[in-house]
Amino acid sequence: MIKNDKYFIYPPNDDFDFKKLIRQMAREGAGRPVDKDGVPVGSWTPELLADAISHVESTGSGVELRTVQRWFQDNDQGIKTDNIRLLAQVFGCGDPEATRLWRAKLAAAQSRLVAKRREKRNKENPESSRALDTVGADCTNAKTSNPIMAAQRNDVADRERGLNLAARTEALFTGQHPLTLSSVVWVGLTALAIMTFIFGVQSVTYRAVEGLDKQVGFLWAPSWTILPLAILPLFLVTVARLLSSWKAKWRSELIAASTTVGDDTDGWESKVASFSWLFWSITILSFGLLFLLQWSGVHLRVLLQGDASGYMMDWSIVAIVRPDVISIPAAIAVSMFAYIYFGMLMWFLFAGLIFLFAIANDFYEICGATELHSDEVHQSKVREVGARIIEGVFRCTVLAILFVTCIKLQSTYLLSNGETIVDWLVNDAQAALVGREPERFSLEQRGIPQFTSLLLLFVNCLIFAACFLQINAVLKRSPMSAVTYGIKTEQWKMIAVVLLLSVNLVLIGMFTGFSLLLAASLLVAFYSLYSPKLDQP
Secondary structure, X not given: OEEOOEEOOOOOOOOOOHHHHHHHHHXXXXXXXXXXXXXXOOOOOHHHHHHHHHOOOOOOOOXXXXXXXXXXXXXXXXXXXXXXXXXXXXXXXOOHXXXXXXXXXXXXXXXXXXXXXXXXXXXXOHHHHHHHHOOOOOOOOOOXXXXXXXXXHHHHHHHHOOOOHHHHHHHHHHOOOOHHHHHHHHHHHHHHHHHHHHHOOOOOEEEEEOOEEEEOOHHHOOOOOHHHHHHHHHHHHHHHXXXXXXXHHHHHHHHHHXXXXXXXXXXXXXXXXXXXXXXXXXXXXXHHHHHHHHXXXXXXXXXXXXXXXXXXXXXXXXXXXXXXXXXXHHHHHHHHHHHHHHHHHHHHHHHHHHHHHHHHHHHHHHHOOHHHHXXXXXXXXXXXXXXXXXXXXXXXXXXXXXXXXXXXXXXXXXXXXXXXXHHHHHHHHHHHHHOOXXXXXXXXXXXXXXXXXXXXXXXXXXXHHHHHHHHHHHHOOOOOOHHHHHXXXXXXXXXXXXXXXXXXXXXXXXXXXXXXXXXXXXXHHHHHHHOHHHHOO
């Protein structure tokens, strides 16, 4: 078949790897100029193919002759993503649809070559095979001025030294069943609950002031029960599914549906590796600051001194006022385990937020170039994937804000004059409905969660805004249609829900009737998480 005065061959249906495919197409002259009889004027040689690639774009970008020569050689080195784009245009004879078909075929052939290479290296050296596979193809020992290639080699070196915490964290989220992480959370919660029952602090009161016996037991604390039992597991499952879909399906579909890939040459592994310092930071924050510093600086000090020093009383330090229920040594052991566990919960939350941003940023870098939107097939795929990503980010943001709401609600109750958290909320709602002002006062205590909850809310909203802006920047470049209008309408609903939940969190305990706003916010949150009607314009 002749396309643009060149010999066009449809991608074969055979399951060739990249080496076999390019050799066959070179012999048959796919994409070569044709003579007057419609026959290709010879086969491809590395020199001719390198020259043809250099003329694909007006910018004259191409590949080195040595790189093309390695494609033809019998070795394990394949082809990079950007070079797949260029080679597909040569084999596709400059036709957009033909180029798209060849791009998908070349990407599949490269994947088969990588799979064979991985299998071979697993047999030879299982420890280093994964690190080597993450390198972009076309790598050599020769010197190169390409900063992307240098970055890829540095990432491999990090993984070989075991320093890439980001890759290990991604494996936790995607390398197993989505419920695995949730099961870890539930196991920890079960162990903590058993400890509180053994030492009798699952339900315990203390005399806060004259006439007020305040319930501070473990079972009455939403930040220790509802949060790890339901909210965080749902968050982890949502992040894991979104991450797996992006990595295994959506990302490759976007690349295959487009005729160019912009600056997307690093690959997903390099994208994740670039966030390694963030994963180390949240590890230090969660276990160094939230656990070690807060536990030793507040709870351990309070228990050793036998004086709360004005800090809010909860079940982990109730031993200083109820030594008849739990001893100081037992309280130290239980509280240490509890805050190690809570540090793990915070680490899971932060890690999930980082992955949300990484997905949105990767989507933006792959689809953000204007030239990617000239093909309707690609436009449709971009809109579909973009809508799915922003929906997943929204659901995770709602769950993350509910996570923080549990913390703020618990700490506010501990500082209030309510006898139990249920009575406190019910009395506030009744007072608002009948129009009376309840007797309200705050205990002369202070609580660190009052401050940290606001910081966590800010981080959650910042991640949502960053993801939203990047995804919307891509979607708004597509031509206006009913589909894009529906997506924009849904986005406004999402923004409204996030704002409502944020305002509710800030106002907890600050006015009579806050419990009604809390109830309304929870209903909206559950509705937006599970009702399919939210997806309608």
